[in-house]
Amino acid sequence: MSPAHDDSTGTSTMDADANTPSPSHEPVHMQTPALNEHMTPKPEAAEKIFELTDVSVRYSGKLAVKDVTVGIGTKQITALIGASGCGKSTLLRCLNRMNDLIPGATVDGSVKYRGQDLYASNVDPVQVRKRIGMVFQKPNPFPKSIYDNIAFGPRVLGMNKDRNLDEIVENALTRASLWDEVKDRLDESAIGMSGGQQQRLCIARTIATNPQVILMDEPCSALDPISTSRIEDLMNELKEQFTIVVVTHNMQQAARVSDMTAYFTVEVAEDDKRYGRLVEFAETETIFTNPSDQRTEDYVTGKVG
């Protein structure tokens, strides 16, 4: 299970999963192990796990974000920043087809995940979300025990068949640096935890399903600075194994944790319609020290927004 031992690349699905009939054809419903664990972390010039081309999202016909083209690197942390309403959450939710749950939401353009079109008609969104997990802005633990919160994902994904559930739970909690705090109260309700603990539980819950990518929508916005820094540390550790895309309003956070940063802004069309646009996408250091767009500079230096 060690993450960094393989030299194969995204196309490794073929040899790694012999019992999948025709990998090139089969969209995302191959077994999880086939798609993960065989990636070399290469921070710069990282291979792209997501390729978005001219992605526009509409809610009931109303444009929310327009023509976004970005590539998101494997085992990197990519931060999405920008003023409220510029479509960061919208874009994030495109990446694991969470937008499907919103009636009236439509996605145009192409969202490719390891070369596969996520919105192709034969792709099962459930299979997509198995590989691309999500942590939400507000901690949303299930109203069950701490143990059951973690165990739910592995159970529904059938992971407990080949591995001991207790082991999975301990492992996930340990990696989310929550194990020591909760190991004596695994049977207690998760609702009784503090906000920061709940958020780490939600991250642990996602880790437990062993996804490829973790999407985080302002994971620290409800947390105090100490919990926040613990989660940032956690993200840095998780980066070893997962690709992370994080939406944040906190410039320092983006600067501290991310490798790449995408800055979005709200554009107002002539007919007064507002929608989000990608202004600049570059290495985080560039965005914060030497952005090529004036709007980016104004934003990251706090002149606007």
Add this chain to the structure above:
Amino acid sequence: MNAGKRNARDAALAGAAVEQSLAADHIPPASRKMLWRERIFKALLIVSLLVGMAVLAILVIDVLSDGLGTLNLSFLTSFPSAFPKNAGIESAITGSLWLMAICAFFVIPVGVAAAIYLEEFADRRRWWNRLIELNIQNLAAVPSIVYGILGLAYLVRGPLDLGRTVLAGGLTLGLLVLPVVVISSREALRAVPGSIREGAMGLGATRWQAIWYQVLPAAIPGISTGAILSLSRAIGETAPLIMVGAATFIAFNPTGLNSAFTALPLQIYNWLSSPQAEFKILAASAIIVLLMMLVAINSVAIIIRNRYEKKW
């Protein structure tokens, strides 16, 4: 303490007008008129409450004074009889319990399933789903005698041809409370925050898994409270049972789904319409038993609600 709050509030209300006095940090005294208005309003609320309570109290006291004397073990364990001395309500109690069980077996799965469909799957932009919703709301307001006629036409006779059996009676009561079960179950499902569904599906659960493992368990307290309260409504219903033709004189307990039956409300109705005064007293005793059953059922609902009250 209360007066203090009021002062502060009045001050806030008057704030804009008396900015100067606030600047001087002078809080104006409470206005007399306002105080009186609030007092009168409060008094009206209490009076309305008392009216309801009084009616209930008179009813209960009246029934207790009439019926307590004849309420004893042999009354509970005897079958109806032509002689008031020997008459009892065992077959009525067992009949009511049978009805309730059949009703529950039918209405809970069907009602909860319908609620899950409407709340979790139905696309509200489609006209037929809105039509179904509207119809269910309306069905909840249909008088119970109409359900009795329905039961008579389609269950007792007609296509199902069940006869005047306890099964037909239970199903009729089930139809009667079905809309209420659907509505209360929907409310319980709606009270489960969307973030729970998203959380589950964000982990790769299917919609059905999210509902079955997370949403439904979280909604169970609300669903069972609603279902239990509807059963308590069913157990007190008389009119539909008269329509489906439950017998009024049954000297045996139901032996199966196809058994003839009577029920507590029917027995009460029957005794009340008898000319003999002794039977009217027995009716009062039977009412006490029915009331106690209702109180017991409703307390179960309250206990469940309090025990499992969720804070998100």
